[in-house]
């Protein structure tokens with residue numbers, strides 16, 4: 001913006017209103033000015049300009065005539081912006097005291113404004129690094145800016161009036177520009193400088209009067225393009241990473257408006273087809289429609305901190321979410337929410353809670369955990385297994401679950417029972433390895449009154465009888481002695497039992513589910529397991545894969561266990577995404593049971609509201625983690641003996657520390673059956 005003060009000129013010639021023409025001419029001549037101001041009683045009342053003087057001189061006989069002066073004059077505060085007024089040719093500037101500080105003709109003002117604008121325009125173009133050349137229709141250079149001089153390495157004085165067409169090396173016909181065409185992104189060179197830019201016709205009053213070439217040095221231009229390309233690639237890479245992640249990334253502004261949705265679009269969360277329907281919508285409206293609960297964005301904004309929680313969706317899904325507020329210069333800019341669907345995709349979960357009768361039977365049976373054990377998973381492999389279990393649940397065939405220790409065979413067995421028509425009846429779990437051999441037969445099949453010394457006088461039904469109409473889960477089936485194997489085979493074939501010491505057969509309607517982490521076929525080869533029994537059990541074999549073969553489950557299981565433990569310890573804590581990442585990438589040799597133990601330890605030992613990556617690293621790999629002290633051996637002994645010795649020392653240590661075999665088994669990462677078997681061996 002330009003103000004009057006910047007362009008005012010000093011007043012040099014002043015004459016009285018009564019002065020004659022000759023006085024005016026003399027004064028103007030002496031002051032070397034083309035304008036004289038006319039005063040009356042000290043006030044400026046008009047002006048005389050050389051143009052008007054000449055007109056006056058043309059019509060008068062001599063110079064002793066009174067002057068004729070013009071009055072189209074206006075006083076303005078000299079700090080005001082320059083503007084034009086109707087019917088005014090001269091402006092007088094005045095300061096705050098009302099004193100006249102100078103004058104300007106409107107014509108001069110216009111000229112100076114144009115000059116200033118041109119200077120600004122030039123500054124802008126120079127600042128933008130753009131070279132500008134203007135030519136007339138004969139391609140003679142009329143204007144060149146500073147940047148063009150620098151880019152081309154040629155001075156303005158050299159270039160002005162030269163033929164631009166002759167200087168340029170270009171494979172486009174620039175005559176087309178003079179005919180009115182614009183040529184965009186044209187590469188050319190001058191003085192060995194590679195440039196790239198646009199040629200546009202220059203039009204004045206609709207007529208082409210020349211051309212304007214706006215250009216950049218090509219390498220600068222290419223650098224910029226490359227940078228753009230880089231960002232574009234980065235963006236598409238990120239999109240690809242997001243798309244292949246299991247997470248939905250939601251960006252919401254502080255008003256609750258959804259700005260972006262990336263990664264996996266959780267349809268079950270929104271009940272909408274695609275992200276387009278969500279973007280631009282308001283998170284509070286979605287909440288009001290009941291799409292999810294609670295509104296983590298709202299809570300994050302209110303609490304001004306990172307939050308993690310499980311959200312329930314309109315479709316009954318469970319979604320784990322972390323909301324992080326993002327600040328810019330102290331002001332909340334957005335909230336980024338990372339979400340993952342952690343719902344186990346089957347309805348088995350609801351059904352796996354033990355029924356009243358099952359609970360009762362369980363309490364009577366051998367050491368079993370009475371807790372509800374839902375089947376948590378996200379992986380495709382387990383999803384397929386669950387489908388298989390559901391199909392198999394419809395028939396009564398015997399199922400043999402195999403898989404490493406701690407993979408969840410028992411959880412699957414429970415799910416199978418719960419999905420079967422027998423779910424209202426008992427599921428009796430028998431840990432074949434945990435019952436002393438002398439007792440297993442009577443435990444399984446019961447005994448008659450007086451069957452053996454110490455036996456209950458009334459006799460007692462066995463676990464098979466208790467499982468009548470329900471299911472029996474024979475865990476660690478490989479631990480059965482050959483004697484009991486024969487008896488079991490008979491039950492499977494005849495569907496009846498004979499109590500120990502009894503003679504009558506008792507029919508039982510039981511669905512048999514067995515499990516083992518041993519290789520039964522190898523046991524058959526070694527003569528430790530009956531082949532005929534194996535075929536009876538192996539009607540429907542289902543292998544439960546170890547966690548390392550279904551890493552997608554780790555996430556959901558970790559969240560689930562944390563929730564469970566948090567409830568029982570009454571500690572509120574969440575996982576940071578980085579912590580979960582470490583858990584997901586760990587090779588879990590002890591499978592789900594080990595993961596469960598680690599999560600418990602993390603909850604109890606970590607500080608702060610979130611379990612951080614460092615906590616997980618410490619627990620998994622640190623001093624207190626897996627890298628335990630190596631056992632020391634000081635003398636040579638047969639390997640078998642050494643192993644047995646180490647085992648029994650470990651068990652002893654464990655028993656001292658925990659007291660129960662169940663807890664020791666967890667600490668040592670083996671099944672309780674293994675512990676009791678070893679204990680029995682030592683007692684023998």
Ligand SMILES: Nc1ncnc2c1ncn2[C@@H]1O[C@H](COP(=O)(O)OP(=O)(O)OP(=O)(O)O)[C@@H](O)[C@H]1O
Pocket residue numbers: 373374375376377403404405406407408409410411412475515516517557592593596670671672
């Ligand atoms: N999919 C799962 N969802 C929830 N919890 C699970 C799952 N799989 C395993 N667990 C938990 O992990 C622990 C070990 O599982 P489970 O006892 O079923 O394994 P297993 O294969 O029968 O082990 P073992 O061979 O040692 O008897 C249990 O506490 C169980 O509740």
